[in-house]
Amino acid sequence: MLYGDITWTPFDTLQIGGRDYGAQALWVLGGLTLANGLSLAVFYKELKLSTFDTGLAAALGFTLVLLHYALMATVAVTTVGALSAVGAILVVALLIVPPATASLLTRRLPALIALSLVIGIAGALAGFFLAVLWDISISGMIAALLGAPQQGLVTHRATPKSAAASVRGGDARRPPGDPRGHGQRSRGKRAAAPGKELNWQPQAARRTIEQAKDDGLVAQRGDNLHLTTEGRTLADQVAEQ
Numbered sequence: 001m002l003y004g005d006i007t008w009t010p011f012d013t014l015q016i017g018g019r020d021y022g023a024q025a026l027w028v029l030g031g032l033t034l035a036n037g038l039s040l041a042v043f044y045k046e047l048k049l050s051t052f053d054t055g056l057a058a059a060l061g062f063t064l065v066l067l068h069y070a071l072m073a074t075v076a077v078t079t080v081g082a083l084s085a086v087g088a089i090l091v092v093a094l095l096i097v098p099p100a101t102a103s104l105l106t107r108r109l110p111a112l113i114a115l116s117l118v119i120g121i122a123g124a125l126a127g128f129f130l131a132v133l134w135d136i137s138i139s140g141m142i143a144a145l146l147g148a149p150q151q152g153l154v155t156h157r158a159t160p161k162s163a164a165a166s167v168r169g170g171d172a173r174r175p176p177g178d179p180r181g182h183g184q185r186s187r188g189k190r191a192a193a194p195g196k197e198l199n200w201q202p203q204a205a206r207r208t209i210e211q212a213k214d215d216g217l218v219a220q221r222g223d224n225l226h227l228t229t230e231g232r233t234l235a236d237q238v239a240e241q
Contacts, residue, residue, distance in 0.1 A: 025085040032081045093143040
C-alpha cells in the first residue's frame with residue numbers, strides 16, 4: 001500500500017482467452033489516462049467555471065454538486081487504480097506536487113495543466129532510472145525527487161517566488177554593513193540589478209519587481225528603483241527580526 005509493486009507489474013499480465021496482452025497495470029492506468037483526458041476535454045469549460053467562479057456557474061444553471069462529485073469520483077477511481085502499481089506515497093506525490101509546482105510558474109490554466117504533465121512525467125522517468133541505478137525503491141525515489149526539501153522539483157521551482165518575498169521584505173536590497181538598507185535610499189537601485197545580484201532569471205526578476213510595485217513597496221524613477229515609505233518601513237521591520 002505504501003510503495004506499491006511497480007517492479008513486479010510486468011509479471012502481473014492481462015490474460016484473455018489464454019493470450020497474454022502484457023502488463024495489467026499498463027492497461028488499467030492507460031485506460032484511466034484516456035478516460036481522464038477525455039473527461040477533461042469534454043467538460044473543460046464546466047469544470048473551469050465551477051472551480052474558479054462558482055457564483056457565475058450557479059447563475060448559468062450548472063449543477064455544482066454534480067460537477068464536484070464527478071470530479072471527486074474521477075480522482076478516487078484514478079487513485080485506486082494506481083495504488084497497486086505505485087502505492088499511496090507516489091499517488092499522493094503525483095496528485096499534489098506537479099500541479100503545485102506548475103502553479104508557481106503560470107496562472108493560466110491550460111499552461112498549468114500542460115506543465116503539470118511535463119513535471120510529473122519528467123519526475124517519474126528521472127526517479128525510475130535513478131532508483132534502478134542505485135538499487136533503491138522506485139516509488140520512493142520518484143516521490144523524493146519531486147518533493148525533497150532541498151533538491152525536489154517543487155522546491156527548485158519555488159525559489160524565484162521565495163526570492164520575490166525577500167525583495168518585498170526589503171532584505172535583498174541591503175548592502176554589506178548596512179542591514180537596514182539606508183545606504184541605498186538616496187541613489188536607489190537600477191531595475192535590472194536585483195536580478196543580476198541574486199542570480200535570477202530575467203523573467204523572474206521582472207515579475208518580482210512588478211509585484212513589488214503593485215504592493216506599493218518600490219517606485220521606479222527612470223532606470224532606478226526606490227523603496228517607498230511603506231517599503232522602507234517593512235525593510236526596517238525585517239531587519240529587526
